[in-house]
Amino acid sequence: MTKSIVGIIGGSGLYDLPGLHDARWVRQETPWGAMSDEVLRGAIGDTEIAFLPRHGRGHRFSPSDINYRANIDGLKRIGVTDVVSVSATGSYKHELAPGTFVLIDQFVDRTVKRESSFFGAGCVAHVPFGHPTSPGLMDRLQAAAEAEQIPVVRGGTYVCMEGPQFSTLAESLWYKSAGFDVVGMTNMPEAKLAREAEIPYATVAMVTDYDCWHPDHDHVDVQQVIKVLLANADKARRLIARFAKDFPAEHPACPIGADTALEFALMTAPDKRDPALLAKLDAVAGRVMGR
Numbered sequence: 001m002t003k004s005i006v007g008i009i010g011g012s013g014l015y016d017l018p019g020l021h022d023a024r025w026v027r028q029e030t031p032w033g034a035m036s037d038e039v040l041r042g043a044i045g046d047t048e049i050a051f052l053p054r055h056g057r058g059h060r061f062s063p064s065d066i067n068y069r070a071n072i073d074g075l076k077r078i079g080v081t082d083v084v085s086v087s088a089t090g091s092y093k094h095e096l097a098p099g100t101f102v103l104i105d106q107f108v109d110r111t112v113k114r115e116s117s118f119f120g121a122g123c124v125a126h127v128p129f130g131h132p133t134s135p136g137l138m139d140r141l142q143a144a145a146e147a148e149q150i151p152v153v154r155g156g157t158y159v160c161m162e163g164p165q166f167s168t169l170a171e172s173l174w175y176k177s178a179g180f181d182v183v184g185m186t187n188m189p190e191a192k193l194a195r196e197a198e199i200p201y202a203t204v205a206m207v208t209d210y211d212c213w214h215p216d217h218d219h220v221d222v223q224q225v226i227k228v229l230l231a232n233a234d235k236a237r238r239l240i241a242r243f244a245k246d247f248p249a250e251h252p253a254c255p256i257g258a259d260t261a262l263e264f265a266l267m268t269a270p271d272k273r274d275p276a277l278l279a280k281l282d283a284v285a286g287r288v289m290g291r
């Protein structure tokens, strides 16, 4: 049996998680460098929680500067079995108005300058990623939302741009015409790395604006984003608290096998693997090393 530890990665506007018992901020070292911040450890009900503010307390890291590998590796070292990301996003759909929560089921990665894999020269791996978020976690988030009477939209495509500037009008119209639902700057490569680390991942996207395509909203600015974030932060915390409280003590197997993603993924022959890289992969790939 693997004991559940629920990881929450808080995005813009969500830099702590009040209401944890036995709460303490804990520093976690990783071979990939520094995490965005210390991790807030504690519990909600009987469920152990590890909360990480993605941009660091005080919002110190821009989306391109976040050390996503350190963040995911650090959570893995702590024993986190499942991760929920809470993220601010722009919307490409009239019906996904500011204040709407969307459970993301697909991503499009438009980032260009981020380390997006733990693997590479010396140990090559290809994990399946057709379904990047875990339907098991989405079911539980949906149930938590229903219990808290928080409306959520199930399913949506999140396009991840590099930023930090918001989109041009041409980009915004392009993403909208492609059928994407929301835009953000952070969930890639985070979700890819979680999959490589065999941690089921889900995203609650909080719509904060209509980006710049909307005829009544000429451009997006941070002030407007923060206003919507603050108005919805309480709702997000209630959703997370209920989700965590109802989470099973034993890690529930991911229905799409995100927690065994490395099973057939390693390509490099055992005798050709680079010992230095293997040493760094002890947490992420320890389960399958030596095969």
Ligand SMILES: CSC[C@H]1O[C@H](OP(=O)(O)O)[C@H](O)[C@@H]1O
Residues within 6 Å of the ligand: 010, 011, 012, 013, 054, 055, 063, 086, 087, 088, 089, 184, 185, 186, 187, 222, 225
């Ligand atoms: C403050 S608006 C732009 C900022 O917010 C989102 O971050 P997160 O996903 O961590 O909530 C977006 O991706 C940008 O980083």
Ligand SMILES: Nc1ncnc2[nH]cnc12
Residues within 6 Å of the ligand: 088, 089, 090, 091, 161, 166, 167, 183, 184, 185, 208, 209, 210, 211, 212, 220, 225
């Ligand atoms: N319009 C937008 N574009 C990119 N990231 C965002 N985060 C919140 N709103 C956003």
